[in-house]
Amino acid sequence: MSVETGRSRTGRRVVGRFAELEPALVERVAAVRRGDPLAPVTVVVGSAALREHLRAVLARGLGAYANVRVETLAAVAEGLAGGRAGRRCGRPVRVRLLRRLAGEAAARGRLRALAGVVGRPHFAAALEATFSDLRQAGVEPGAGWAGALAAAGGERPRPARLHDLELLYDEYCRALAALGLADDAAVLEAAAGAPLPRCHWIVYGLH
Missing domain, CATH: 1.10.10 (Arc Repressor Mutant, subunit A)
Incomplete structure (x- = not known):
């Protein structure tokens, strides 16, 4: 599996093809939760289709799991923004x-x-x-x-x-x-100023 790993200013970076990144994601989530099986993890993705796919990947790789969320960037931003951005359209x-x-x-x-x-x-x-x-x-x-x-x-x-x-x-x-x-821009701007919930964040497939 030719996956390149490294560090960036914002955390650990893993680069590879999607077929290679999927087992790397399962390994990463398992490693984060090794000491605490209920440790909260949020995986942020770019589309609803990828969200559903990764939920299935994690279910196969981890078996039964709890407190692991796979959400789109838009859904995460909307949750962080709350009502501060206005009525979502x-x-x-x-x-x-x-x-x-x-x-x-x-x-x-x-x-x-x-x-x-x-x-x-x-x-x-x-x-x-x-x-x-x-x-x-x-x-x-x-x-x-x-x-x-x-x-x-x-x-x-x-x-x-x-x-x-x-x-x-x-x-x-x-x-x-x-x-x-x-709109999307207003939600993202409002979310950018909101504090992040305490959990392990993984951004997957976004660049």
């Missing part, structure tokens, strides 16, 4: 909100380049994916990124499109705040 809600905001902006003549495409079936979903990336990167509304990007020649030369994207992004961020809604 899923992607369908965010897409509907963006569809409404884009339609209103187009109807009022505020869009320079995107007015003709706001009614297309996947436009709002594409906006939501882009804006989620921007929010998770910490881009604030009103930051002026569109003007800076246009000046740098990053979108040759689409200043009208950039104007529309920034306008819709700013309105979207403000609408989320006004409605008291929390």
Whole structure:
């Protein structure tokens, strides 16, 4: 089994293929609980599918076990954030909100380049994916990124499109705040400031 182990600033690091990492995970959980079979362990993963798979892997490798949780990063963040981030809203809600905001902006003549495409079936979903990336990167509304990007020649030369994207992004961020809604970025930000529960944490398959 060619698994590379090492240390990082945040703890022990294990690198390998998933087929190699699964027995390494079982060994690690068993080692943590050797002195205390009820020692709490939380394994953080990136998807619900991997969560269910690893629960089965641990059940096969450890037999009966208790106090070992396998949870997605989103679920862990939501638990840590509590209600501090606002009311959690899923992607369908965010897409509907963006569809409404884009339609209103187009109807009022505020869009320079995107007015003709706001009614297309996947436009709002594409906006939501882009804006989620921007929010998770910490881009604030009103930051002026569109003007800076246009000046740098990053979108040759689409200043009208950039104007529309920034306008819709700013309105979207403000609408989320006004409605008291929390997207993934808001939940992660609130969770980052929360104290971690006392347990052994293992981050699996995230980089």
